[in-house]
Amino acid sequence: MSHSRRRGQFRSALTAAATASALVVCLAPSAAAQDHSTDTTVNFSVSNITDFHGHIEQVVDTGDDGVPGTADDTVTEAGAATIAGMVDRLRAAEGIDGHIHTTSGDNVGGSAFTSALLDDEPTLEVLNEMGVDVSAVGNHEFDQGYEDLIGRISENSDYPILGANVTVEDGREELDAYDIQTITDEAGNSVDVAFIGTVTQSTADKVSPSAVEGITFANPWEVTNRIAAELSDDDEGNGEADVVIALLHEGTEPGQFTEDVDVVFAGDTHVQDSEWEGEQPIVLQNLEYGKLMSNVRFSFDTETEEVSMEPAVYTADEMATLAEPHAEVQATVDAAVVKAESAGAEVVAELEHSFTRGARGEEGPGSNRGVESTLNNLIAEAQRSYLEDFTGVEMDLGLMNAGGVRADLAAGDVTYKEAFDVQPFGNDLMYGTLTGADILTALEQQWQDPAAGRPRLALGVSDNFSYSYDPTAPDGERVIQATIDGVPLDPNADYQVAASTFLFESGDGFTALQNARNSQNVGVVDVTAFIDYLSSTENVEPRWGQSDVGVSIDGDVVAGETVTVDLESLIYTIDPTATQVTVRIGDAEASAPIDVTVLDDEYGTSGRASVDITVPEDFSGAGEMTVTTDAGTEVGVPLVESEAPSDNSGSTPGSSAEAGPIGAVVAAIAALAGALGLANVFSGGQLLADFQDTVQREINRLLS
Structure with a gap:
C-alpha cells in the first residue's frame, strides 16, 4: 500500500487574527480534493480532541475590560456543546463521504468542578451525544482502577476505548488494540480506516499502584509500529487497513513512527504539536480541555491505493x-451545572480550627502573599501526605504557592464548594527529585523584584520543614539553614518533593523547581487531594509555629561576649499565637516578648523581637543557635566563632564575613570558585556555613 502526501491548506491554531470567513474556506473541499474526486475516490475526514478532563462548560476570557459579552471576549475552552456543534459541521462538510470523531484519552479523571463532583457522569454522557467514534485510553481512565475502566467507563461509552500496549494478567478482559471503521461513498467505493490506541508507559507511575496491579504498559511507539505493519502487509489473516491512524496518549518526537502510520493524534502532555513537513506521519496534538480541535481531510483512491491528507x-x-452549540449537549451541560451546585453543598470535612491566608496591616486575609500562612502550609502538608499515600513513595517535602490559595477555611463544616474555592485552578499534583541545592535556590527565589509588584512570594511548606534566613543579606544569600525532620538539608543530596504542576513548571518565578528529575504528574487535581486529606485526617490542626524565621546578629560571636539577635517573622498575620521568643547558644538562654503588630509590608517581617544573649565561655570554633517560641516554632542557625571582639556589627549568622582568617580563607576560595564559574557552590548561607565549619574544625584539630 502506497501513501502519497499532498500539501494542503494548513492553519496554525495560534493564528488568532484569522477571520470567520477565512476559516469557512478550510471546511470546503480544496481544489486538490475536488480534482481527486473520481469514481474511485473516497473523501472522508477525522477530527480529534485530547485530554478533555471533564471540561464540559465553555470558558471565556473577558479580556482587558473584564466585561462578558463584548468584543474583548475570547473563548479559551470550547465546552462540550460547541465541540459537538463543530463535529456536526465537519460531518456535514461538502464533498465528505464520512467523518470520524476521535479522542486521545483522558476524557475523564482530573476533571473540572462540575464533572468531578458528579463522578464524570455528565462527561461520559456528552461524549456519546457529540458522537465520539473511537478513543485511546488515557492514564486518567485508570484512576479508580482497571475494573472501573472496563466497567463504569467502558459500559457508559458508545465507542471503543483502545489500549494496544496494555497487558492484563489473571485472564481479565483486555482492551481492544485497534478498531477498523469502514467508510463507503455513494458509488460503493470503501476505505478501511484503522485506529491504534495506546497510553503512556508511565501510567504505572501516575496512578495509585493498586489501581494498576497486575497490568503492564509496553512502549507505545513500538506497539503502534508493529500493529501498523501487520495492518499494511497485505495479509488478510492478521487484518488489513487502507489508512492507519495512531491515537497516542503520550507526547511524541520526530522519527518514532514508521511510514505505515499515516497520522498521529497525540495527547497526555498538554501541549500543541503540528508537524506537516517531511516524511509520514502527520503529527497533531491539541493541548487540553477542548482548547483545540484538529481535523484531517483524506482522499483515498481505491484503485491506486494512494491517500492525500x-x-x-x-x-x-x-x-x-x-x-x-449542539442543543442536546448544551441541555446536558446545563443540567449538570445545576446538579453540581446542589452537590457542592455536601459537607466533606469538619474542622475544629480555621485556616487563613496572609494579611498586610489591617487589610485582612488574602492581602499579602509575602508572608507565611496557616492555610498555605496546610495545603503543602496535604499534598506531601496525599502523594506519599497515593504513590507509596516517601515524600521529603511539600510545597505550595501562596497565589494558588484563593479563599480561607473557617472552622466548622467544610463543603465541597468551599474547598474548591480555596484551590480553584485545577492544577495536577506532581512529584520529582530535587537536590538540596535546588530547594535552597527555590527558597531564595521567594524574594523577587519589588518593581514587579510583589517583592516576596512565600512558599507554603510541609510540617516537617523549617528554615532560617538573614533578611539583611543580599539577594541569593539569605537562607542560612534549612532542615527536614530536624536534619540539616544537604545541598548535594536528593529529595522527593511534592507540589503542583504550576510550581514544577516554574510558576511565580520558581525556576529552580524546573530542575526536578524523574518527575511524575500523577494526574490528580490538587483540590481532589486536598479534600481527601481533610476528610481522611483526624484532628487537622494548623502548624502553630512558624516554618521560617528571619535572624540577624549584631556583635561578634566570641565566648563571653554579648550579642543582640534581631528576629522577625515570628507570628502569623492572622490570629497570631506566639508571644515570647527564646534564643539558646549551648547552655546560655535568653528570652524576649514578641511585638505582634501586623506590619504593612510584604516581606514577612511581622512578629519582631530583639534578644540579648551572652555567648557561653566554653563556646569554641563552631556551634548552633536555636530560636524557639511559645507557639512551637524552632529553627536553627549555625554559628562560627569570630577571631576576636571588634567594633564591627551586623554579622550574618553562619557567615564568615567577620570571622577573621577563616573568613579570609573562605572568601578567597569563594572568589576562586567564582572565577572558575562555580559561584553557585557558595550560594546561600547554608553551604557557606557548612564549609566554614569544616575548615574551622580542622584548624582547631591541628592546633590542639
Whole structure:
C-alpha cells in the first residue's frame, strides 16, 4: 500500500487574527480534493480532541475590560456543546463521504468542578451525544482502577476505548488494540480506516499502584509500529487497513513512527504539536480541555491505493465562531451545572480550627502573599501526605504557592464548594527529585523584584520543614539553614518533593523547581487531594509555629561576649499565637516578648523581637543557635566563632564575613570558585556555613 502526501491548506491554531470567513474556506473541499474526486475516490475526514478532563462548560476570557459579552471576549475552552456543534459541521462538510470523531484519552479523571463532583457522569454522557467514534485510553481512565475502566467507563461509552500496549494478567478482559471503521461513498467505493490506541508507559507511575496491579504498559511507539505493519502487509489473516491512524496518549518526537502510520493524534502532555513537513506521519496534538480541535481531510483512491491528507487546526474561539452549540449537549451541560451546585453543598470535612491566608496591616486575609500562612502550609502538608499515600513513595517535602490559595477555611463544616474555592485552578499534583541545592535556590527565589509588584512570594511548606534566613543579606544569600525532620538539608543530596504542576513548571518565578528529575504528574487535581486529606485526617490542626524565621546578629560571636539577635517573622498575620521568643547558644538562654503588630509590608517581617544573649565561655570554633517560641516554632542557625571582639556589627549568622582568617580563607576560595564559574557552590548561607565549619574544625584539630 502506497501513501502519497499532498500539501494542503494548513492553519496554525495560534493564528488568532484569522477571520470567520477565512476559516469557512478550510471546511470546503480544496481544489486538490475536488480534482481527486473520481469514481474511485473516497473523501472522508477525522477530527480529534485530547485530554478533555471533564471540561464540559465553555470558558471565556473577558479580556482587558473584564466585561462578558463584548468584543474583548475570547473563548479559551470550547465546552462540550460547541465541540459537538463543530463535529456536526465537519460531518456535514461538502464533498465528505464520512467523518470520524476521535479522542486521545483522558476524557475523564482530573476533571473540572462540575464533572468531578458528579463522578464524570455528565462527561461520559456528552461524549456519546457529540458522537465520539473511537478513543485511546488515557492514564486518567485508570484512576479508580482497571475494573472501573472496563466497567463504569467502558459500559457508559458508545465507542471503543483502545489500549494496544496494555497487558492484563489473571485472564481479565483486555482492551481492544485497534478498531477498523469502514467508510463507503455513494458509488460503493470503501476505505478501511484503522485506529491504534495506546497510553503512556508511565501510567504505572501516575496512578495509585493498586489501581494498576497486575497490568503492564509496553512502549507505545513500538506497539503502534508493529500493529501498523501487520495492518499494511497485505495479509488478510492478521487484518488489513487502507489508512492507519495512531491515537497516542503520550507526547511524541520526530522519527518514532514508521511510514505505515499515516497520522498521529497525540495527547497526555498538554501541549500543541503540528508537524506537516517531511516524511509520514502527520503529527497533531491539541493541548487540553477542548482548547483545540484538529481535523484531517483524506482522499483515498481505491484503485491506486494512494491517500492525500489535508490537516487543519481550530482554536476554541474559532470553533465558537464557526459552530452552533449542539442543543442536546448544551441541555446536558446545563443540567449538570445545576446538579453540581446542589452537590457542592455536601459537607466533606469538619474542622475544629480555621485556616487563613496572609494579611498586610489591617487589610485582612488574602492581602499579602509575602508572608507565611496557616492555610498555605496546610495545603503543602496535604499534598506531601496525599502523594506519599497515593504513590507509596516517601515524600521529603511539600510545597505550595501562596497565589494558588484563593479563599480561607473557617472552622466548622467544610463543603465541597468551599474547598474548591480555596484551590480553584485545577492544577495536577506532581512529584520529582530535587537536590538540596535546588530547594535552597527555590527558597531564595521567594524574594523577587519589588518593581514587579510583589517583592516576596512565600512558599507554603510541609510540617516537617523549617528554615532560617538573614533578611539583611543580599539577594541569593539569605537562607542560612534549612532542615527536614530536624536534619540539616544537604545541598548535594536528593529529595522527593511534592507540589503542583504550576510550581514544577516554574510558576511565580520558581525556576529552580524546573530542575526536578524523574518527575511524575500523577494526574490528580490538587483540590481532589486536598479534600481527601481533610476528610481522611483526624484532628487537622494548623502548624502553630512558624516554618521560617528571619535572624540577624549584631556583635561578634566570641565566648563571653554579648550579642543582640534581631528576629522577625515570628507570628502569623492572622490570629497570631506566639508571644515570647527564646534564643539558646549551648547552655546560655535568653528570652524576649514578641511585638505582634501586623506590619504593612510584604516581606514577612511581622512578629519582631530583639534578644540579648551572652555567648557561653566554653563556646569554641563552631556551634548552633536555636530560636524557639511559645507557639512551637524552632529553627536553627549555625554559628562560627569570630577571631576576636571588634567594633564591627551586623554579622550574618553562619557567615564568615567577620570571622577573621577563616573568613579570609573562605572568601578567597569563594572568589576562586567564582572565577572558575562555580559561584553557585557558595550560594546561600547554608553551604557557606557548612564549609566554614569544616575548615574551622580542622584548624582547631591541628592546633590542639
